[in-house]
Each structure stands twice: as C-alpha cells, then as structure tokens.
Amino acid sequence: MKKKDVLIIGSGLAGLACSLELLEAGRGVQILEAKDHLGGRTSSWIEDGMEVESGLHRVLGIYQAFPAFLKKAGLEIDELVSWGDEVEIRLPDRGHRGVFGLSPLHRPLKTVYSFLGNNLFLNPLDKLRLSRFFRAGLKDHRRRPGYLDSLAVSEYAKKWQVGEEVLFHFLTPLSAGIFFLPPEKFSAFAFFSLLEPVFSRFMRNRVGAFVGGMTDVLADPVAQAIRRKGGRILTGLKVEKLLLDKDGRMAGISAGKKEIRAGQVVLAVDLGSAQRLVRRSFGSHSWFKPMLELPTMPAATLQLELFGPALKNDRPTFGPGTALSSFAEQSRTTFKDAWGRLSAILSPPDRFLNQAPNRIFQEFYQDAQRLDLKVVNNIKEYRAILHPEEFYSLSPGNQSLRPSQTTPIEGLVLAGDYTAQEFLTTMEGAVISGERAAAAILGKD
Ligand SMILES: Cc1cc2nc3c(=O)[nH]c(=O)nc-3n(C[C@H](O)[C@H](O)[C@H](O)COP(=O)(O)OP(=O)(O)OC[C@H]3O[C@@H](n4cnc5c(N)ncnc54)[C@H](O)[C@@H]3O)c2cc1C
Numbered sequence: 001m002k003k004k005d006v007l008i009i010g011s012g013l014a015g016l017a018c019s020l021e022l023l024e025a026g027r028g029v030q031i032l033e034a035k036d037h038l039g040g041r042t043s044s045w046i047e048d049g050m051e052v053e054s055g056l057h058r059v060l061g062i063y064q065a066f067p068a069f070l071k072k073a074g075l076e077i078d079e080l081v082s083w084g085d086e087v088e089i090r091l092p093d094r095g096h097r098g099v100f101g102l103s104p105l106h107r108p109l110k111t112v113y114s115f116l117g118n119n120l121f122l123n124p125l126d127k128l129r130l131s132r133f134f135r136a137g138l139k140d141h142r143r144r145p146g147y148l149d150s151l152a153v154s155e156y157a158k159k160w161q162v163g164e165e166v167l168f169h170f171l172t173p174l175s176a177g178i179f180f181l182p183p184e185k186f187s188a189f190a191f192f193s194l195l196e197p198v199f200s201r202f203m204r205n206r207v208g209a210f211v212g213g214m215t216d217v218l219a220d221p222v223a224q225a226i227r228r229k230g231g232r233i234l235t236g237l238k239v240e241k242l243l244l245d246k247d248g249r250m251a252g253i254s255a256g257k258k259e260i261r262a263g264q265v266v267l268a269v270d271l272g273s274a275q276r277l278v279r280r281s282f283g284s285h286s287w288f289k290p291m292l293e294l295p296t297m298p299a300a301t302l303q304l305e306l307f308g309p310a311l312k313n314d315r316p317t318f319g320p321g322t323a324l325s326s327f328a329e330q331s332r333t334t335f336k337d338a339w340g341r342l343s344a345i346l347s348p349p350d351r352f353l354n355q356a357p358n359r360i361f362q363e364f365y366q367d368a369q370r371l372d373l374k375v376v377n378n379i380k381e382y383r384a385i386l387h388p389e390e391f392y393s394l395s396p397g398n399q400s401l402r403p404s405q406t407t408p409i410e411g412l413v414l415a416g417d418y419t420a421q422e423f424l425t426t427m428e429g430a431v432i433s434g435e436r437a438a439a440a441i442l443g444k445d
Pocket residue numbers: 009010011012013014015032033034035038039040041042054055056057058059237238239240268269270273274277299301345387390415416417418425426427428429430
C-alpha cells in the first residue's frame with residue numbers, strides 16, 4: 001500500500017460509500033472483505049445450489065444519500081429498483097386486510113383513501129388517537145430524544161391512549177415488520193427516527209424492490225466503479241486484529257499470517273464483528289466502552305423457490321400475530337427467472353437462531369397458510385438465512401451507546417449502520433456513516 005492509502009475493512013454499503021468518497025478526493029483505497037462475495041447485508045449468493053440474498057430489502061423513496069452514492073458509481077436508482085406504491089397488512093385466520101397507498105405523488109387517491117378508508121382496520125376514533133400519538137412523537141423526537149429513547153413504542157402509545165387493537169393492527173406490523181422487534185421492545189425514539197423523514201419528505205414516499213440479486217445489481221457494479229477509479233478489493237480475507245504502533249497510532253491489520261501496514265484504517269464492519277475486533281485489539285480503552293455495551297439483535301429470514309407465485313402482487317406485506325413479520329412475492333422483481341419466489345423475515349428472530357431449517361420451515365408453513373399464502377403443493381426448495389449479531393438493537397436506552405465515526409485512536413475511523421447517524425440500521429444509514437467516515441479521514445465536517 002502507498003503511504004497515504006486508506007485500508008477499509010468491510011465491503012458493505014458503509015465501506016463502499018467511504019471508498020468512493022475517498023477515491024473522489026484523490027486518495028487510494030484498499031478494501032478487505034472476509035466473505036467471497038461483496039455487499040455485506042446487501043448481498044446475494046448461491047447457497048447449496050439456490051440463489052439467496054441476505055434478506056428481503058426495500059428501498060425507500062425518502063432516501064437521499066443512497067441514490068446520490070449510486071450516482072457517484074455511475075448507477076441510476078430507477079434502473080436498479082422497481083418502484084411500488086403500496087404496503088399491505090394481513091391479519092391471520094381470514095382476518096381483515098388493509099392495503100395502504102404510500103405514494104402521494106404517484107398514487108395520490110389511493111394514498112389519501114387508504115388512510116380515510118380502511119375503517120374495518122382502524123375506526124375513526126383509532127385514527128384520531130393515532131394521529132395525536134404521531135404528532136406528539138414527532139415533537140418529542142425533536143425536543144426530548146433522551147426521554148423518547150427511555151420508552152418502548154407500546155409504553156409511549158399507551159400514554160396517548162392508543163388501544164390494544166391499534167397496537168396489534170398497526171404499530172406491531174410497523175415495528176416488527178420493519179425492524180424485527182415487537183413494540184414492547186422497540187425504542188420510541190428509534191420508531192420516530194424512522195417516521196420523521198416519512199413525514200418531512202412526505203411527497204417522496206415510495207417503496208422499491210431491487211431488480212436482481214443485490215450483489216449483482218448493487219455491490220458488484222459499485223465495486224467495478226471503485227476499481228475503475230484505482231481502488232483495490234481483496235475478498236476472502238478476514239481481519240483478526242487491528243495493529244497499533246508504539247505511540248498508540250494505527251499501524252495496520254493482521255489476518256492469519258498476513259499483515260498489512262496502513263496508517264489510516266476505516267473499520268466498516270457490522271456491530272458484532274466490530275466489537276470482537278475492538279475487544280481483541282484495544283478492549284480496555286475507555287472510549288470504546290459504550291460501543292462494547294451496545295447490544296446486538298439478530299434477524300432471521302426464510303427464502304423459498306415456488307412452482308408458482310404465492311401472491312398476486314409483489315408488495316411488502318406484514319403479518320402481525322404470525323412468525324412472518326414481513327414478506328413479499330419477488331418473482332416479478334428481484335428473482336424474475338423464478339416461477340414463484342417468496343421471501344419472509346421471521347419474528348421474533350431469537351427463537352429461530354438455533355433451530356434446524358426444517359423446524360423453521362414448519363413454523364413458516366403453518367403461519368403462511370393462516371395468512372392465506374399459496375404454499376400447499378407449491379414449494380420447490382427453501383433456505384434459512386440467519387444474522388445472529390449484525391444489527392445494533394433498537395431497544396430503549398441504546399441510542400447514546402452508538403459511537404461517532406471519529407475515534408481517539410489516531411488513524412482509526414469507524415463506519416457502519418450502528419455508528420451515530422439518523423437513519424438507524426438501513427441502507428441509507430450505512431451510506432451516510434461511510435461518507436462521514438471519509439469526511440473524518442479527509443479532515444472535513
Ligand atoms: C434481512 C435484512 C433485511 C433488511 N431490510 C432492509 C430494508 O428493507 N431497507 C433498508 O434500508 N435496509 C435493510 N436492511 C439493513 C441494511 O442491509 C443494512 O443496514 C446495511 O446493509 C448495513 O451496511 P454496513 O456496511 O453497515 O454493514 P454490512 O453490510 O454488514 O457490511 C459489513 C461487512 O464487513 C465484513 N466483515 C465483517 N467482519 C470482517 C472482518 N473481520 N474482516 C473483513 N471483513 C469483515 C462483512 O462480511 C460485511 O461484508 C436489512 C438487512 C437485513 C439483514
């Protein structure tokens with residue numbers, strides 16, 4: 001490596017975004033990735049003969065950093081994403097279904113109607129209480145973030161007289177469906193952090209599916225742009241330790257018998273991996289204590305190849321009261337070659353982590369039938385893809401434990417969705433963290 005080159009550990013969106021920024025500023029970069037494929041939690045690969053992805057992903061129209069990052073790599077978001085304008089909440093055992101329009105710009109009537117209508121789902125009094133709850137939450141998010149982070153969504157909802165039914169029909173799908181946590185465990189601050197841009201960028205609301213496997217359409221093309229600009233990428237190399245020189249400055253990394261010397265390192269890995277590396281390298285340093293206490297949370301997904309579509313439409317659907325907290329039929333978008341393709345995020349994820357795939361499948365299968373999905377005699381094969389500790393936990397009390405990108409160790413910068421930025425554990429958040437890490441290296445704010 002050249003003297004001024006920056007070593008980036010991790011090829012998720014945080015590492016890729018950081019690399020692009022540094023290259024644009026004329027710096028050299030080398031990315032090290034532990035896996036054989038690029039993209040981290042936005043990746044796709046072949047698992048025992050079946051194409052899988054890290055899990056069901058949707059791009060939100062309110063994202064700004066993510067499309068701008070793509071542009072820097074020469075990609076257009078509208079070519080990567082097939083936009084949809086609706087989400088569905090489906091109650092089990094032939095309960096009600098609510099379809100909600102999301103796009104005031106592209107589906108204005110449906111959007112307005114879905115909130116004025118859907119009265120079987122939410123009656124007018126429920127809607128009034130919900131709107132008071134949302135107004136208060138957005139205000140507290142601005143004025144009293146610490147207070148909001150001390151409460152779970154369910155506790156805050158009770159303060160605003162939101163009833164149990166609304167909690168189950170509406171807030172559970174939103175919290176468990178989007179971030180795998182039920183409202184009793186979901187920080188009200190994190191919840192309103194997600195909603196704030198939905199309201200403040202209201203006209204931009206849309207929801208989009210990738211038009212192919214995420215490594216194919218996203219990570220690999222970005223990596224090509226990085227290589228074109230002179231960046232280097234090494235896969236299959238797991239960093240084991242961060243090395244310091246005798247004055248406590250970054251000196252490089254070690255991976256097995258290999259050592260790479262670098263005075264500037266961006267640690268752009270997921271939270272669980274970052275904690276292990278920090279603990280092993282300089283765990284007693286007091287600055288890292290909060291970050292080492294930041295709890296991780298798991299995610300569990302099941303992905304199925306089908307003989308025919310399980311649903312008529314590909315729209316994000318939430319199944320409160322079942323193991324399928326969110327799911328979608330992807331054969332019209334991401335997996336166009338498949339006859340049918342269902343992807344589900346399972347809840348609560350902890351329960352599935354140590355289960356054999358066939359046990360996970362059995363639970364999925366029962367609940368899929370309760371949700372009226374076409375699964376009987378329709379399943380070709382399935383894979384369970386689990387994420388034991390990649391996410392930081394969105395439970396109350398964790399916001400203040402998230403570290404900044406800058407660290408007191410000279411030459412070491414952090415990136416990754418768990419580091420401090422306002423877009424939680426999302427693609428947008430990961431990109432923002434990577435760009436802030438680059439700014440820290442370049443000495444900009
Ligand atoms: C099932 C699921 C559904 C999701 N749905 C959405 C969604 O709908 N919308 C949305 O916006 N976001 C979604 N996300 C979140 C989004 O994918 C993440 O927030 C984002 O991709 C995180 O990027 P990152 O760069 O911070 O971390 P990661 O993508 O985790 O990247 C870290 C990289 O570091 C590598 N690494 C780790 N340790 C080492 C080591 N020691 N040496 C070398 N390399 C190492 C890893 O292999 C990985 O490639 C979802 C995530 C999952 C898993």
